[in-house]
Structures are given as C-alpha cells and as structure tokens.
Amino acid sequence: MSSSSSVTQEQWSSRYGFLLASVGFAVGLGNIWRFPYVTGQNGGSAFLFIYLAAALIIGLPLLITELSIGRRGKSSAPGSIVNVAKASGASRSWGLVGSLGVFCAFIILSYYSVMSGWTLDYFFRAASGSLEGITAKESMEMFSALNNNPWKLLFWNTIIYLLVIFVVRQGVQAGIERAVKVLMPALFVILIVMMIYSAIAGDLMAATRFLLEPDFSKVTSSMIMQAVGQAFFSIGIGWGTLIVFGSYLPDDVSIPKSAVILIFADTFVALLAGFAIFPLVFGYGLTPTSGAGLAFETLPLAFGQMPGGAFFGALFFLLLITASLSSCIGIAESVVSWVSDKWNIERQKGILLTASMAWFLGIFSILSFGKWSDFYPLEFIPLFAGKTIFYSLDFLAANILLLIGSMLVAVFFGWFTTKKIKEIEIGIESPQWFDFWHFMIRFIVPLVLFIILVMAFVE
Numbered sequence: 460m461s462s463s464s465s466v467t468q469e470q471w472s473s474r475y476g477f478l479l480a481s482v483g484f485a486v487g488l489g490n491i492w493r494f495p496y497v498t499g500q501n502g503g504s505a506f507l508f509i510y511l512a513a514a515l516i517i518g519l520p521l522l523i524t525e526l527s528i529g530r531r532g533k534s535s536a537p538g539s540i541v542n543v544a545k546a547s548g549a550s551r552s553w554g555l556v557g558s559l560g561v562f563c564a565f566i567i568l569s570y571y572s573v574m575s576g577w578t579l580d581y582f583f584r585a586a587s588g589s590l591e592g593i594t595a596k597e598s599m600e601m602f603s604a605l606n607n608n609p610w611k612l613l614f615w616n617t618i619i620y621l622l623v624i625f626v627v628r629q630g631v632q633a634g635i636e637r638a639v640k641v642l643m644p645a646l647f648v649i650l651i652v653m654m655i656y657s658a659i660a661g662d663l664m665a666a667t668r669f670l671l672e673p674d675f676s677k678v679t680s681s682m683i684m685q686a687v688g689q690a691f692f693s694i695g696i697g698w699g700t701l702i703v704f705g706s707y708l709p710d711d712v713s714i715p716k717s718a719v720i721l722i723f724a725d726t727f728v729a730l731l732a733g734f735a736i737f738p739l740v741f742g743y744g745l746t747p748t749s750g751a752g753l754a755f756e757t758l759p760l761a762f763g764q765m766p767g768g769a770f771f772g773a774l775f776f777l778l779l780i781t782a783s784l785s786s787c788i789g790i791a792e793s794v795v796s797w798v799s800d801k802w803n804i805e806r807q808k809g810i811l812l813t814a815s816m817a818w819f820l821g822i823f824s825i826l827s828f829g830k831w832s833d834f835y836p837l838e839f840i841p842l843f844a845g846k847t848i849f850y851s852l853d854f855l856a857a858n859i860l861l862l863i864g865s866m867l868v869a870v871f872f873g874w875f876t877t878k879k880i881k882e883i884e885i886g887i888e889s890p891q892w893f894d895f896w897h898f899m900i901r902f903i904v905p906l907v908l909f910i911i912l913v914m915a916f917v918e
Contacts (some may be wrong), residue, residue: 464814467877469631471704474712475638478720479705480622483639484789485695485725486646486782488574488754495733497689502677509683514690514722517907518897521696521865522718523826524872529705530714535796536560539706540871549875557797560699563860564793565813567698569820570852571790574751576615580605581755585762585772593763597754602755605902616821621815622784623791627810631707632661634787642785649778650728653735653771660765661738662787669747670733680802688911693725694869695786697868700793714885715892730816735775738764754779791817824849842916858915866908873901893895 498506531546532539537557544553584590584601595603606613626638657663695701708714729840739761740747748757762772791813799809827834827848836851837843843851872881887893 470709471712472632472636472709474709474717476632476640477704477708477712478724478882479639479643479719480635480789481644481695481701481721482728482784483643484700484704485693485721485786485905487571487651487695487727487786488578488779488783489869490725490729491767491779491782492751492754493737493749494689494693494729495615495670495736496747496753497685498730498733499737500746500749501682502674502683502687503593503670505673505675505678506682506686507671509678509686510690511726513683513687514694514726515719516599517687517904518690518722519674520896520904521691521722521869522694522701523714523885523896524868524900525696525701526705526708526714526718527881528868528872530708530710531880531884533703533706535706535891536793537703537797538800539702540868543876543880544871545791546880547668547875547877549871553871553875554637556864556871557702559860559864559867560697560702561794563864564698564700564790565817566820566852566856566860567789568790568813569793569817570824570849571783572619572787572817572850573612573616573821575619575780575787576612577605577751577755578779578783579615579618581759582773582776582780585759585769585776586644590759590763590772591768593759595760596621598756598759598763600646602751603760609822609825609829609859612825612828613822616818616825619784620818623787624810624814626788627791627795628807630806636793638788639785646728646778646781647731648776650731650735653775653778654731656767656771657738657742661742661761662733663738664680665741666734666737667888669737669741670730684911684914690859690910691865691908692861693729694722695789696742697865698790698793699797700789703793703796704789706796715887715896726833727820732778735778751811774856784858802913824852859912862908862912862915866905866912869900869904869908873897873905901906 471480478497528543532542534542535557537554540557541551541554544551587630602639626634628634736758737747740757741765743761745757745760758775759772762768762775765771789812793808794813795806798804798813799806832847834847835845836848837846843854846854882893885893887896
C-alpha cells in the first residue's frame with residue numbers, strides 16, 4: 460500500500476496544535492451528556508477513581524501504541540500498520556486491522572453527524588426563545604417531532620458535512636489545526652461560563668454530591684467493566700484517527716507525555732460538563748438522565764424556566780456543536796487519510812468522496828428515527844434483536860469493531876513489532892517504565908478488551 464504525498468508531507472506545527480486536535484477529537488457528545496451521569500449513578504468519585512485507573516492502565520498503553528504506529532508509519536491507519544509490519548519483518552496482512560478501524564470510523568461518522576445536526580437545530584430553537592416556558596410533555600414532543608422530520612434532519616446533517624469538508628480539505632495545519640485553535644478554547648470558555656452560571660442559578664451542592672461523593676457500595680464487577688469501557692471509548696481509541704494524528708507528529712514530541720495530557724484533559728472536560736449541567740438539573744427539580752434525553756428533553760426544561768434561559772440555552776447547544784464538530788473533523792480525517800492513500804487522490808477529492816458516502820449512509824439512520832423506527836434489519840441475530848438501523852450501526856461500531864480492532868492493534872504492536880522500533884518511537888528513558896508499558900500492551904490490554912467484548916456479547 461503506497462502512502463501518498465498528501466498524507467505524509469504534512470505535520471502539526473507544534474505539540475499544542477496536536478494536543479488541541481486530539482482533545483477535540485476525543486471530547487465528543489458522550490463526554491458532555493453521558494460521562495457525568497454515569498459517574499454520578501455509579502458512586503461518584505469511587506467510579507471516577509476506577510475510571511482514571513482504567514484510563515491510565517488500559518487507555519494509556521493503547522494511546523501510546525496508536526500514536527507510535529502512526530509516527531513510525533507516516534501514512535493512513537492501514538498504511539502505517541503495513542509500514543511498521545514491513546520494517547519488523549511481519550506480514551503486510553496486519554494492515555487489515557487498520558482497515559477495520561477506518562471502516563468503524565466511517566460507520567460512526569455516518570450517524571454521529573446526524574446527532575450533531577440535533578445540536579444545530581436546538582441552538583436556533585434556544586436562541587429564538589422557543590424553549591421558554593416549555594413543559595416536560597412539550598419538550599419530549601419537540602424532540603420527537605424533530606426526529607420524525609427526515610427533511611429537517613437531512614438539512615442539518617448536510618450543514619455538518621459542509622463544515623467538515625470546509626475544514627478538512629484545507630489540510631492539517633491550515634484546516635484542522637486552525638479550526639481546533641478556535642473550537643477548543645471556545646469550548647473551554649463556554650464550559651467555564653456555563654459552570655459559573657450553573658453554580659449561581661442551580662443547586663451546586665446536590666450536583667457535587669451526585670458527581671463526587673464516593674459510594675463504594677456501588678463498586679461491583681459490572682461497574683468496574685463499565686468504567687473500563689467508558690475510559691476506552693472516551694479517549695477515542697480504535698478509530699484509526701489517533702494513528703493518523705500520530706503520523707503528523709514531529710519526532711521531537713514526547714508521545715507518552717502527550718498521551719497523559721490527552722487523557723487528563725479529556726476527563727477534565729467531562730467533569731466540567733457535569734458541573735455545568737447537573738446544578739441546573741437538580742436546581743430545577745428535574746430527574747438526572749443520560750444521553751440525548753438529558754440534552755434535548757431534560758435541560759430544555761431548565762432553560763425554559765431560568766432567567767436568561769434563551770442565552771444560556773443557546774450557549775449550551777453551542778458547546779455541543781463545538782464538541783461534536785471537532786469530533787466529526789477528527790473521525791473524517793481518519794477516513795480521508797485512507798481514501799487519499801488507497802486511491803492516490805488528493806485530499807480535496809478524498810474529503811468530498813468520504814463526506815458524500817457518509818452523508819448517504821446517514822440517510823438510513825435518519826429514517827430509523829422516524830418512518831423506520833419499528834424496522835429492525837438484523838432481528839434474526841440475537842445481538843441485534845430489537846435494534847433499529849441507527850442502534851445496530853452504533854452497537855456494531857462501538858461494541859464490537861472498536862474492541863476487536865484495538866485488541867488486534869495491541870497484539871500487533873506488542874508481539875509482532877521489533878523492540879527497537881518501539882523504543883525509538885515511545886522514547887521512554889526509564890527501562891522500568893518501558894517494561895511496564897510493554898507488559899501491559901502484550902498481556903493485560905488484550906485480555907481486558909477480550910473480556911469486555913465477551914461481556915458485550917453476553918449482555
């Protein structure tokens with residue numbers, strides 16, 4: 460597999476640019492509407508402690524691995540793995556593992572962009588005062604009506620892709636890096652403003668108890684596996700994106716230090732989001748929930764009641780737009796890198812091809828929210844019974860492909876890559892730390908991912 464010049468010539472201008480892009484990719488809607496709730500429901504800081512342990516023990520070795528493969532391979536995810544395999548005397552067939560990651564990223568992009576479209580719609584609703592005085596029944600009906608309007612969802616989905624195309628087609632420094640240097644500081648500023656307002660207007664003490672009060676009675680084997688799973692998905696491993704981002708990484712940047720910063724930044728943003736959201740939820744007597752229901756059904760009730768609700772509601776949905784758009788850009792880059800590499804075409808054509816194919820696949824997710832909401836295409840497979848097209852795609856990508864791909868990446872780099880390549884790319888000066896990482900990536904990480912995969916099948 461040849462690597463095209465469009466992929467290999469570009470680099471991040473600095474570690475700061477790389478970190479902003481990586482954090483932007485990792486910080487998505489899940490950090491804002493799922494992570495804080497899961498933390499609160501599973502024992503507060505007891506869950507948080509286990510989550511961080513899992514992020515550092517499982518997530519960090521994998522993150523270091525993906526970035527190292529990328530920097531050494533200097534290509535798309537499959538191309539980088541092939542290049543490392545050739546340099547190690549291993550089979551070129553390992554490139555298929557990278558192809559699996561790209562395929563997974565493509566599937567996720569197709570439906571994640573649809574969810575991103577929700578944030579655009581609600582931004583304009585909030586800004587126009589449509590949420591003012593809204594009741595619980597009206598809030599549910601509003602979100603349901605949006606999902607039953609395929610033309611509106613298609614319109615917002617198209618806008619998302621036009622923004623992604625605009626950024627990605629300009630390249631690494633002029634496009635992605637320039638975009639995240641605006642998007643990420645904006646995300647932090649909005650989070651801080653929302654957090655301050657939420658502390659004043661809501662119930663900060665109830666939110667603090669919910670998010671941070673340790674409840675060790677909640678520590679069970681299933682809770683630990685949930686923390687490991689959350690850590691794994693939150694960091695953004697297994698999509699091929701971090702391999703591609705690693706391929707643009709200058710040789711003088713420390714991969715382990717960057718990986719640690721990325722993990723803590725990702726967790727920090729998720730916690731900030733919790734303190735921006737849950738004081739309002741508790742302050743207005745609402746029931747804490749997770750996922751889209753929290754963002755599009757529960758929180759609009761708070762914005763509809765509070766003074767300045769139109770402004771702060773619009774600000775909150777602007778936060779969601781920022782998080783989702785930066786993730787879409789990162790996911791798209793993973794696929795575009797492969798498309799450009801595989802067919803030896805320039806980036807501008809690569810992003811148009813990627814976006815148009817993902818946009819088309821997204822139509823099926825859009826229809827599964829409305830007219831096809833009772834259509835379960837894989838009903839004959841027990842794992843997918845009762846799942847619409849949207850939920851089938853999500854389950855396939857997030858619960859199966861990501862885990863299999865990451866497990867195989869760990870096996871490839873742990874067992875089939877030469878020690879010299881690993882030492883050069885990782886650059887861990889302490890032999891003890893290198894040996895610890897090496898042990899984790901060879902034995903512990905594949906085993907834990909295998910257990911999570913089996914649990915996904917059992918459940």
